Amino acid sequence: MTAEGFLALCTNIAFAMVLLAIALGFVRLLKGPTLADRVVALDMMSVLIVAFCGVYAILVAEPAFLDVLLVIALIGFLATVALARYAERRAEGEGRNQERQDD
8 A cells, every 4th residue: 555545544544533423423412401511512523624624635635724824723723612601601691589488
C-alpha cells in the first residue's frame, strides 16, 4: 500500500466515524430529556464539524479550510457560552419562582 492510498483510507474512515458521531449527536439533540443534554449535544456537534473540516483540509491538501475550521470553532464556543448563560438564568428564575411558591 502506498502512502497516498493509506492516507485516502484513513481519511475515508475518519469521515465515516465523524459522520456517525454527528448523527448520534443529532439524535441526542432531539431526544435529550433536559436542556443540559441538548447543550452538550450541540457543543459536541460543533466540535465534530470542526473535525470534519480538518479531515477535509487534509484530504484536499488545502490549508484555506483551516481558516474555516477556526471560525466554526469560535462560533461553536460562543454558542456554548450563550446557551450555558441561558440555562443558568433559567435555573435561577425557576429557583426564585419556587421560593415565591414556598412563601
